[in-house]
Structure formats: structure tokens, C-alpha cells
Amino acid sequence: MTFKIAASPHAHQRRTTQQVMRWVYLALIPGVLVQTYFFGFGVYVQLALALLTAWVAEGLAMRMRGRPVAHAWQDHTAIVTAVLLAISIPALAPWWIIVMGTAFAVIVVKHVYGGVGQNLFNPAMAGYVLLLISFPVQMTSWPIPNELAQLQVSLNDTVSLIFSGYTQAGYNLEQLRMGADGITMATPLDSLRNDLNHQLTLSEALTKPIFDDLAGIGWAWINIAFLLGGLVLIKQKIISWHIPGGMLVGLLVPAAIYWLFNPDQAITPMLHALSGATMLGAFFIATDPVTAATSNKGRWVFGLLVGFLVFVIRTWGGYPDAVAFAVLLANMTVPVIDKYTQPIAYGHGGRS
Amino acid sequence: MSVATKAIEAGHIWTFPGGIHPPERKEISNQTPIAPLALAQEYYLPVKQHSGAPGELLVQVGDYVKAGQVLTQVGANNGLPVHAPTSGTIAAIGPGIIAHPSGLADTVITIRADGNDEHVALEPLTDYTQLSRAELLDRIKNAGIAGLGGAGFPTAQKLALQRPLDYLIINGVECEPYISADDRLMREHAQTIIDGTEILLHIAGCEKALIAIEANKPEAIAAFEALLDKHPQLALRVVPVKYPSGGEKQLIQLLTGRQVPSRGLPIDIGLVMQNVGTAFAVAQAVLQGKPLIERVVTVTGENVEKPGNYWVRLGTPVAYLLAQCGFKPEPEQRVIMGGPMMGFTLADLSVPVVKITNCILVPSSQELAPAQDEMACIRCGACADVCPAQLLPQQLQWLAKAKDYDGLEQQNLFDCIECGACAYVCPSEIPLVHYYRKAKAEIRNIAREKAKAEVARERFEARQERLEREKQERLERHRKAAEARKKAQAEAVAQGGDNPQDAVQAAIARAKARKAAQAAAAQQKNKEGDDA
Ligand code: SF4
Numbered sequence: 001m002t003f004k005i006a007a008s009p010h011a012h013q014r015r016t017t018q019q020v021m022r023w024v025y026l027a028l029i030p031g032v033l034v035q036t037y038f039f040g041f042g043v044y045v046q047l048a049l050a051l052l053t054a055w056v057a058e059g060l061a062m063r064m065r066g067r068p069v070a071h072a073w074q075d076h077t078a079i080v081t082a083v084l085l086a087i088s089i090p091a092l093a094p095w096w097i098i099v100m101g102t103a104f105a106v107i108v109v110k111h112v113y114g115g116v117g118q119n120l121f122n123p124a125m126a127g128y129v130l131l132l133i134s135f136p137v138q139m140t141s142w143p144i145p146n147e148l149a150q151l152q153v154s155l156n157d158t159v160s161l162i163f164s165g166y167t168q169a170g171y172n173l174e175q176l177r178m179g180a181d182g183i184t185m186a187t188p189l190d191s192l193r194n195d196l197n198h199q200l201t202l203s204e205a206l207t208k209p210i211f212d213d214l215a216g217i218g219w220a221w222i223n224i225a226f227l228l229g230g231l232v233l234i235k236q237k238i239i240s241w242h243i244p245g246g247m248l249v250g251l252l253v254p255a256a257i258y259w260l261f262n263p264d265q266a267i268t269p270m271l272h273a274l275s276g277a278t279m280l281g282a283f284f285i286a287t288d289p290v291t292a293a294t295s296n297k298g299r300w301v302f303g304l305l306v307g308f309l310v311f312v313i314r315t316w317g318g319y320p321d322a323v324a325f326a327v328l329l330a331n332m333t334v335p336v337i338d339k340y341t342q343p344i345a346y347g348h349g350g351r352s
Numbered sequence: 353m354s355v356a357t358k359a360i361e362a363g364h365i366w367t368f369p370g371g372i373h374p375p376e377r378k379e380i381s382n383q384t385p386i387a388p389l390a391l392a393q394e395y396y397l398p399v400k401q402h403s404g405a406p407g408e409l410l411v412q413v414g415d416y417v418k419a420g421q422v423l424t425q426v427g428a429n430n431g432l433p434v435h436a437p438t439s440g441t442i443a444a445i446g447p448g449i450i451a452h453p454s455g456l457a458d459t460v461i462t463i464r465a466d467g468n469d470e471h472v473a474l475e476p477l478t479d480y481t482q483l484s485r486a487e488l489l490d491r492i493k494n495a496g497i498a499g500l501g502g503a504g505f506p507t508a509q510k511l512a513l514q515r516p517l518d519y520l521i522i523n524g525v526e527c528e529p530y531i532s533a534d535d536r537l538m539r540e541h542a543q544t545i546i547d548g549t550e551i552l553l554h555i556a557g558c559e560k561a562l563i564a565i566e567a568n569k570p571e572a573i574a575a576f577e578a579l580l581d582k583h584p585q586l587a588l589r590v591v592p593v594k595y596p597s598g599g600e601k602q603l604i605q606l607l608t609g610r611q612v613p614s615r616g617l618p619i620d621i622g623l624v625m626q627n628v629g630t631a632f633a634v635a636q637a638v639l640q641g642k643p644l645i646e647r648v649v650t651v652t653g654e655n656v657e658k659p660g661n662y663w664v665r666l667g668t669p670v671a672y673l674l675a676q677c678g679f680k681p682e683p684e685q686r687v688i689m690g691g692p693m694m695g696f697t698l699a700d701l702s703v704p705v706v707k708i709t710n711c712i713l714v715p716s717s718q719e720l721a722p723a724q725d726e727m728a729c730i731r732c733g734a735c736a737d738v739c740p741a742q743l744l745p746q747q748l749q750w751l752a753k754a755k756d757y758d759g760l761e762q763q764n765l766f767d768c769i770e771c772g773a774c775a776y777v778c779p780s781e782i783p784l785v786h787y788y789r790k791a792k793a794e795i796r797n798i799a800r801e802k803a804k805a806e807v808a809r810e811r812f813e814a815r816q817e818r819l820e821r822e823k824q825e826r827l828e829r830h831r832k833a834a835e836a837r838k839k840a841q842a843e844a845v846a847q848g849g850d851n852p853q854d855a856v857q858a859a860i861a862r863a864k865a866r867k868a869a870q871a872a873a874a875q876q877k878n879k880e881g882d883d884a
């Protein structure tokens with residue numbers, strides 16, 4: 001009788017890529033629920049569209065590359081890309097936005113670079129930036145939080161809006177985004193940037209109805225929900241704390257210093273932390289292992305860099321939010337970071 | 353005393369980077385005392401069970417041997433003898449399968465046991481301190497003792513390196529899951545291990561030994577704590593549970609904060625490490641004169657009915673050992689020699705237990721699921737996080753697949769201890785260590801080829817030089833002969849006057865001589881051509 005030959009180690013931690021990815025999208029659920037609460041059902045339609053597109057795009061790309069299609073679907077990385085993109089774009093954006101972005105993310109950013117593990121850029125964020133540059137209006141038209149809205153949007157209206165641009169009653173997105181004063185409402189960060197640029201002081205800018213005591217209505221809670229999901233990931237050892245920690249420090253420390261010197265003109269650290277995609281970016285986007293630095297030291301540097309870039313772009317840049325740009329810029333520096341943060345191998349003069 | 357030494361003395365435990373916590377599963381085998389194993393009918397003794405040269409055979413087919421009788425003889429400096437594990441006759445000597453990952457064959461002595469288990473008379477010692485260091489080393493070597501923990505390096509050879517030593521480290525960590533051979537040995541034979549440690553200290557001329565045990569072995573720790581009061585040269589160090597804290601380099605880091613230099617030895621930083629099993633064997637060899645003919649082997653896994661630890665004679669076929677333990681193989685059964693992290697699978701169970709065999713593991717496919725298909729690396733960095741050698745396993749993997757050997761050396765492939773931590777965590781189930789082993793073997797092959805080519809080149813050059821020298825010598829000879837001829841002619845002319853006829857004669861003679869010389873030279877050349 002002969003016995004089976006296998007290479008050591010024979011023990012294996014049962015945590016496959018699929019399981020890792022599953023943890024990531026499960027940890028996003030609280031954030032998505034909160035987002036639904038404030039901004040309606042749009043996000044589900046976007047999720048459905050993104051997942052469908054990712055599934056088709058992944059299959060097409062694998063077929064074109066002559067690789068086993070099932071293999072790619074199995075690892076669930078495309079699902080994470082789709083989900084991240086779907087929750088990053090405005091909930092009521094027209095359907096072709098998300099379809100285009102997802103297809104670009106999967107086919108070009110991921111597969112043209114050689115598929116899973118080979119891509120230089122974070123696919124979801126590259127897709128986001130492509131959309132933002134190409135369709136700035138649609139990409140910045142966030143619906144207003146339900147509690148401020150003049151018109152309530154039903155699920156049917158949502159679907160109808162996304163696919164035709166009008167609710168069943170014939171309102172378009174612009175009309176829905178108007179506040180009680182008949183002025184279109186921007187997102188908190190957008191509004192702040194505009195107002196600060198127009199020589200309002202911070203306290204004046206914060207009197208807009210989209211702000212409550214914490215930060216922007218809805219946005220603060222969404223960020224807190226993503227923060228919670230992220231902490232779960234750290235607890236589960238799916239991600240290490242180095243990137244989110246680095247990113248928050250890199251963002252909040254310069255923001256605090258700048259704010260101390262310009263208390264009237266600067267966004268407060270609190271607003272930075274709880275607005276836009278800060279927490280989503282820190283825990284779910286910048287932590288994408290493929291496109292981040294590899295050693296813990298490198299991850300810390302990478303996180304700091306992302307955070308700092310977010311601060312710079314939010315403060316002086318031309319776009320309201322900055323996470324996507326910051327992540328992509330930091331992605332480009334990863335080879336350099338890796339080179340200079342490579343740990344010293346045992347026995348090569350490092351210290352214990 | 354420096355700060356660092358003070359910390360070592362105070363029992364400070366450092367840490368090492370990375371590491372993993374696989375399920376330990378030692379409870380399967382460590383519940384019962386080490387049991388004797390009934391004698392087998394046949395034993396297979398590979399003549400080489402250690403790293404180094406094999407010995408010369410001292411027996412022939414048909415000879416009768418007793419347990420403990422020496423079967424091979426070794427040179428002065430390296431190699432180790434093997435001994436008959438029981439009494440019986442030599443049934444065969446020839447190539448046989450040995451326990452090695454490659455499944456290679458080597459010379460194996462087959463002994464058919466007679467069942468009487470007669471032993472050769474032992475020569476105990478009452479006071480080993482009366483013996484010289486060389487005599488003690490001889491005693492250890494003649495007992496055939498090799499490191500029982502891993503690579504099987506001859507123990508006497510390790511001790512013979514006379515260099516200043518700060519500490520002798522006795523490794524009782526046994527961090528590999530499932531294995532409990534050292535654990536049971538420490539629980540049951542702590543005193544003998546301590547005796548062996550003191551002998552080792554004496555031989556090494558070292559003042560202090562550190563006995564390291566992993567925190568998950570409270571009984572073994574208690575056994576030593578109870579005895580160590582009376583042995584001030586020995587100190588106990590309990591190290592936290594983490595794989596691979598029992599690796600030589602990692603344990604050194606844990607206990608001393610020092611790092612063995614790359615491609616160096618522990619002795620370069622004033623340390624020597626021996627396994628607890630080796631210390632036990634040394635005590636038996638030196639005090640009682642017992643050669644190494646048996647060792648503790650853990651038999652474990654869900655597919656044996658009687659898991660536990662056994663005193664197993666060297667040469668016992670694995671098939672017999674497993675049969676004694678109620679082996680129930682399943683389809684696609686893996687039989688692992690060693691533990692789940694670093695052990696290797698056996699295709700053929702006729703291979704024998706040897707000096708370095710510490711465990712036979714027969715897992716069910718539930719407890720250790722077989723490897724899945726390898727997926728693409730997602731560059732998650734999990735492997736780098738757990739690498740105790742602080743390497744970048746994912747990088748190494750790419751370089752290995754690309755056969756970039758320079759890159760591999762730059763990324764310190766040879767500092768990889770093959771602990772398997774990286775492959776253990778890899779979510780894509782890439783058999784990383786497998787790739788490293790292959791790459792290492794290829795690099796070694798290339799180096800060997802290079803060395804061979806170098807030798808061949810040197811030989812060629814030496815031969816060219818020889819030929820050139822011979823040619824010069826020949827030319828010199830011809831020149832001298834020609835001169836002598838000229839001189840003789842001149843003399844003849846001087847004696848017989850200027851005779852034109854003579855001159856013509858002489859010219860003819862010269863031409864003839866030249867032709868002959870040319871012919872001879874041509875012949876010579878042809879001959880050289882044949883030689884070349
Ligand atoms: S753990 Fe596996 S998948 Fe992750 S980086 Fe290492 S080799 Fe690649």
C-alpha cells in the first residue's frame with residue numbers, strides 16, 4: 001500500500017481568500033444600513049447593479065485571458081470591489097454610472113494588470129476617480145438626508161430615478177435635492193468647502209441645515225457605523241491596525257494643527273473624521289492588501305501618507321472629498337515604501 | 353556584567369517577530385506514560401542516520417549480533433556508528449528505502465531478531481569527571497549520539513568545537529503541534545536530563561545551562577522545578593506558547609535577545625543548543641555506557657486507536673510501529689514523519705524509525721484537511737506578518753517561480769528556516785515552503801556545478817601548462833643537440849682542413865639530420881595530438 005505524498009506544512013489555517021473577503025463585506029453591513037436609513041434604498045439598487053456588472057465583467061475578463069472563470073468568482077475579491085464602489089457613489093446616481101465604473105474597475109484596473117494580486121491601484125477607487133472626473137455632476141449629486149427632504153422617495157421611485165432619471169411623479173434628482181429654501185443641498189464637505197472659499201467663517205458655514213451637533217446629518221452616523229465594522233475586522237485579524245491607525249493620525253493631526261491656527265477657516269478634526277469617506281477609506285479601502293504596503297512598518301507609513309493626502313486635498317484641492325485620490329496616489333508610492341521599510345531578516349544585524 | 357547578560361541572568365524572555373498559534377493537539381498523545389513497544393521481527397538500520405559521512409561496515413550477512421553491538425566503524429573526526437537494536441542475525445545488507453523526504457535509497461542493514469533481546473555488557477562509569485574531555489567525547493561518539501531534535505548533527509562533533517561559551521541551552525520547547533515525546537521524557541526522566549546537562553556543561557567547559565520549556569507543559573515544568581534547587585548551574589526558562597519558539601534561532605532570540613548571524617552558528621555568539629532527548633541520551637551513554645538504540649516516538653493522530661509515546665528501537669519499521677498502535681488508514685491516508693508543520697509524508701511504511709524520528713502522525717482528513725488547489729497570491733502580506741525570520745515570503749515565492757536565483761539570495765532565501773508559518777496562514781493556500789525547498793535545491797545544484805566546472809578548468813589549465821613546459825624542454829634538448837653537432841663538425845673541419853668535398857658531405861648529412869629531426873618532431877606532434 002502506498003500513501004499520499006504532500007508537502008509540509010500539513011496544517012493549514014482554514015481561512016481562505018474567500019473567507020477574508022466575506023468578512024470584509026459583512027463588516028460593511030452596518031454602514032450600509034445606516035446609509036439606507038439616511039439616504040434611502042438607492043444604495044441597494046446600486047449594489048445590485050455593481051454586483052451583476054462585476055460578475056459579468058470578471059467572467060468576461062477571465063474568458064478573454066483564457067483562465068478558469070470559476071476560479072476568479074470563487075475568491076470574492078470582485079464582490080468587495082463592487083460593494084465598495086456601490087456604496088461610494090451617490091445613492092441615486094443613474095444606472096450607467098455604476099455599471100461603467102464597476103466594469104472599468106474589474107476589467108481594466110484589475111485584469112489588465114494581471115488579475116487578482118497584480119493590480120497596482122485599488123480597483124474600486126480607480127473606478128471612482130474615473131467616474132468623478134468624467135461625470136462630476138452625477139458623482140457629486142448626493143441625495144439629501146431623509147429628515148431634511150421635502151419629498152419622500154419610495155422604493156419604486158428610487159428604481160425609477162436610477163433607470164429613467166425621474167420619479168413616478170415626474171420629479172428629477174435636482175428637484176429632490178432641494179431644501180426647504182429651494183436651494184440644492186450639497187454634501188457637508190462640499191458645502192463647507194464652498195462656504196469657506198466664499199469667505200464665510202466656520203461657524204457661519206456650520207449653520208446650514210445639513211449639519212447637526214456632531215457633523216453632517218447622516219454622514220456622522222455612517223462614518224461611525226463603518227468605524228465599528230472596521231474594528232470588527234481588526235478584532236478578527238482580517239486587517240492590522242497599522243493602515244487605519246496611520247491614516248487617521250495622518251489626517252487628524254495635521255488637521256488639528258491647521259485648525260488651531262485657523263479656527264475660523266479650517267474644517268475641524270471632528271468634521272474630518274466623521275465626514276465623507278473617512279472611515280470607509282481608513283478601514284476598508286486603504287487596507288486593500290494588494291495595493292497597500294506589505295510590512296507593518298510600511299503599512300503605517302502608507303496609512304500616514306493616505307491620511308495626510310486626504311487632509312491636503314480636502315483643504316486645498318478642487319474636489320470635495322479626497323479619499324479616492326489619496327489612496328491612488330499612495331498606491332503609486334507603495335514600491336518605494338516597501339523598499340525602504342523592508343524588515344531586516346534574522347541574523348542580518350537587526351536588533352531583537 | 354553587561355546589561356544584556358544581567359537580563360539573561362534575571363530570566364528575561366525576549367520575543368521574536370511573527371509566529372503562529374496552530375491547534376496544539378498534544379492531549380491526544382501526552383496523557384499516558386511512555387510505553388515499551390513489543391519487539392519486531394525485522395529491523396532496518398540505515399548506516400547513515402545523522403548529517404555527515406557514514407561509517408564502514410563491521411558485520412557481514414549471517415553474523416549474529418547482540419543488542420548494543422556496534423555495526424559500523426567511523427573515522428576519527430566525523431560520522432557516527434550505528435548499533436544493533438536487538439539480538440539476532442544480519443539478514444541482508446544493501447540498498448533500502450530510508451526515511452528522508454526524497455524517498456531515496458541508502459545502505460541498510462537488516463537484522464532478523466531472535467526474540468531473546470540479549471544485550472552486550474555495558475561499561476558504566478562511576479565518576480565521569482575522572483575522564484578527560486577527549487575520552488568523554490569518544491564515549492558520546494561511540495554511543496552513536498546525534499542531535500535527537502532535528503537535523504541529527506553528531507553531538508560530540510558539536511561539543512568538540514572549543515570556543516568560549518556563555519550558555520548551554522537545553523531545548524525542551526517542543527513547539528510543533530501533536531508531538532509530546534520530549535514532554536513525556538521531561539516529566540518522567542527529569543533527573544537523567546539534568547545529569548546529561550551537567551555532563552554536557554562539563555565537556556563544553558561552560559558555567560551555565562538554560563533549560564527552556566514551553567508554557568503549555570506545566571507537568572514538565574513542575575518536574576524540573578522540583579529538582580533544580582540542587583543544581584545551581586541550571587536555570588529553567590519558561591517560554592510563551594507560539595510556533596516556532598522551539599526553532600534553534602528563535603529560542604536563542606527568546607532566551608538571550610541575540611541573533612545567530614546569517615550563515616553562522618550559535619557558537620559564534622557563545623551559545624550551544626542541545627535537545628532534551630540528546631541530554632538524556634548523553635547521560636545514558638556516559639554514565640551507563642548505553643549506546644543509542646532506542647528513542648521516544650510519539651504516535652498520534654485520529655487514525656490510530658492507541659496514540660501515545662513509545663520507547664521504539666531504532667530500525668523499527670514504521671508499518672510495525674503503527675500496527676502496534678491500531679492504525680486505521682483511510683483512503684488517501686497521509687503518514688507523516690515529524691509534526692504537521694515540518695514533517696514529511698512517507699509513501700512506503702517499510703521505512704524505519706531512525707535517530708531523528710520524533711513522531712509518526714496519521715491524521716484523519718477532518719483534523720488536517722488535505723491541501724486545496726493553489727490560488728493566485730493576493731499579496732495580502734499575511735505570510736510576511738508571521739515569518740519569524742522576517743523575510744518576505746510572497747516576494748520569495750515570486751522570485752522562486754521566476755527562477756531568479758540572484759534575487760532569492762538577495763532576499764535571503766537561505767535564512768528561511770522552513771518553519772511553514774507562512775504557508776500555514778496563506779489564504780490562497782500556496783505551498784510556499786515547497787517552492788523555497790525546490791529553489792534552494794536548485795541553487796545548491798548550480799553552486800555544485802559551478803564548483804565542478806571550476807575544478808575541471810583548473811585541471812585543464814594545469815595540463816596546458818604541463819604540455820607547454822614539456823614542449824620547451826624538448827626544444828631545449830634539440831637546441832643542445834644541434835649545438836653539439838655543430839661543434840663536432842667544426843672540430844672535424846679544424847682537424848681535416850677545409851675539404852670542399854667534406855663540406856658537401858657535411859651539408860648533405862646536415863640536411864638529412866634536419867629531415868630526420870623534422871620527421872621525429874612530426875611524429876612527436878602526432879603523438880601529442882593523440883594524447884590531447
Ligand atoms: S499569504 Fe499567500 S496570498 Fe497572502 S501575500 Fe503571502 S503568499 Fe500571497
Ligand code: SF4
Nearest residue numbers: 739768769771772774
Ligand atoms: S518557512 Fe521560511 S519564509 Fe515561511 S515563515 Fe518560515 S522562515 Fe519565513
